Amino acid sequence: MDVFDVAILGGGPAGISAGIYAARFKLNAVVISNSLGGTAQTAHLIENYPGTGVISGFELMQKFKEHLKSFEIPVIEKHVYSASKENDIFTIKLTDEEVKAKYILIATGTKRRKLGVPGESQFYGKGVSYCVTCDAFFYRDKTVAVIGGSDAANMAAILLASMAKKVYVIYRKEKLRGELVWIERVITNPKIEVLYNSNVIEVKGKEFVEGVKLEDGREISVDGVFVEIGSIPECCCANDLGIEINQKGYIQVDSSQKTNVDGVYAAGDVTSGSNGFQQIVTAASEGVIAIKSIFDDMERSKVTLWKKE
Amino acid sequence: MEKRIKVIIISLMLIGTLLMAGCNESNPDKVLSESDKTEIKKMLANVDSKVDILLFTSESGCYSCSKTETLMKEFDQLSDKISLKVYDTEKNRDMATKYNIELVPAIVVIGKEDYGIKHYGFPGGKEFNPLLEVIISSSMERPKVSEEIGKKVNTISNPVEVKIFVTPTCPSCPDMVRGAYYYSLVSEKISTVTIMSNEFEEYSKYYKISAVPTVIFNEKFSKEGQMAEEAFVNYLVVSS
Numbered sequence: 001m002d003v004f005d006v007a008i009l010g011g012g013p014a015g016i017s018a019g020i021y022a023a024r025f026k027l028n029a030v031v032i033s034n035s036l037g038g039t040a041q042t043a044h045l046i047e048n049y050p051g052t053g054v055i056s057g058f059e060l061m062q063k064f065k066e067h068l069k070s071f072e073i074p075v076i077e078k079h080v081y082s083a084s085k086e087n088d089i090f091t092i093k094l095t096d097e098e099v100k101a102k103y104i105l106i107a108t109g110t111k112r113r114k115l116g117v118p119g120e121s122q123f124y125g126k127g128v129s130y131c132v133t134c135d136a137f138f139y140r141d142k143t144v145a146v147i148g149g150s151d152a153a154n155m156a157a158i159l160l161a162s163m164a165k166k167v168y169v170i171y172r173k174e175k176l177r178g179e180l181v182w183i184e185r186v187i188t189n190p191k192i193e194v195l196y197n198s199n200v201i202e203v204k205g206k207e208f209v210e211g212v213k214l215e216d217g218r219e220i221s222v223d224g225v226f227v228e229i230g231s232i233p234e235c236c237c238a239n240d241l242g243i244e245i246n247q248k249g250y251i252q253v254d255s256s257q258k259t260n261v262d263g264v265y266a267a268g269d270v271t272s273g274s275n276g277f278q279q280i281v282t283a284a285s286e287g288v289i290a291i292k293s294i295f296d297d298m299e300r301s302k303v304t305l306w307k308k309e
Numbered sequence: 310m311e312k313r314i315k316v317i318i319i320s321l322m323l324i325g326t327l328l329m330a331g332c333n334e335s336n337p338d339k340v341l342s343e344s345d346k347t348e349i350k351k352m353l354a355n356v357d358s359k360v361d362i363l364l365f366t367s368e369s370g371c372y373s374c375s376k377t378e379t380l381m382k383e384f385d386q387l388s389d390k391i392s393l394k395v396y397d398t399e400k401n402r403d404m405a406t407k408y409n410i411e412l413v414p415a416i417v418v419i420g421k422e423d424y425g426i427k428h429y430g431f432p433g434g435k436e437f438n439p440l441l442e443v444i445i446s447s448s449m450e451r452p453k454v455s456e457e458i459g460k461k462v463n464t465i466s467n468p469v470e471v472k473i474f475v476t477p478t479c480p481s482c483p484d485m486v487r488g489a490y491y492y493s494l495v496s497e498k499i500s501t502v503t504i505m506s507n508e509f510e511e512y513s514k515y516y517k518i519s520a521v522p523t524v525i526f527n528e529k530f531s532k533e534g535q536m537a538e539e540a541f542v543n544y545l546v547v548s549s
Binding site for chain 1: 435455478479480481482519521
């Protein structure tokens, strides 16, 4: 079995950018992802990625993929189950095969955070959704609630307002956060009503969602609930390899994207990097820095070997 | 690498932005741009043997019949091995009955044999790639599966129709569709129908769809969201 120089786990902005730079550094790399394009694909509109103007998340990530493809970096579209290290070689177990590599770069991103209230799981697919670009269509001329107050929630509210009759944005704090551009669009949209200082404690309904119950006792009638309350890191293989995780659950990296385990680097939303500012542009940047660090490491190790001889 | 897998990987990379808007902005009478055509032609070079594409439309009115017919006629011109046949369902009731056409436009793919592949609606947005891939794959022999999966598939006792409800902007839908098409290619007992929910509101309401992807197995089980391969195969088995 071939041993790759580096196995890049994850196919979002960090993983794909890493793949592109790995090719430029002539590294024998492989990108492993069961969802090439990552969660960035679900973004309704991206207006802050330099050079692309206004673009959907899907289109932007297609451009990333096309760019990666131009370098003929192998892509394995499978789920990573575990990783182990023996004699300085990592073995990554996939659905039905193994990949070996000298370095691994974890760029597995995040998964959606759930509300964790009664009714949320019960009504998933029956009014509760985590993908506004997928499911907004089903709420044409209906009333919906977006739970959250960040950029993702604000974008979701704007997209839904283009179809739904009425959109509630239900947020636990006293003002929305994120880019002011999106906040302004939300608060000036006549179809959107923001309920500040409000916590959803239950999703109610019979066969489908019929409403949400708030902590202060109010009940809001809605046909759909879109949960946009952020994400949690998918620290693939962290336990397997003894990788340090910070208090918030992200992989701790230094300025070269190195983790506490030799040969393991991490990049993108899964890490503590970029001062916690999780953006496509910062994820891409971390992926690139990680590959440069791996390349430098490999070069250094060659020098050491030569000296030993 | 198996040719079929290679095709999927290449198409993922190449045709991503195709048909996102469902029209060619520089020429509204056409659907495919010249660059789309170039990329599709490259893909269609992988077609092994002749593939018949049956397009069912309706003269009496249909949301996307005209656009879909334009697209498929343009597509037909891109390979000698693709043969498009257009049927008006009212005038060709026998054919519509034979292929159990419930909605129009309907695209039926008949490759090396009838693998049971059907698509309802304009195949735009993210749903173009899986359709293109299965058109190519259907020109080949049935794929071989691992011994373990083969054993499970062999326990499917009766035909299973898999209906997948999707929207053109759903990022996780194409993978679900690809998976289902794959099993239609693997087993003659499995057929797959993809439904563009955004075009068929009443049909979607009938199946109580409010999220995509939603998969209906043989009208018995409904499952929302992405599914692991193992779970998908288990549903195939229990719904047969």
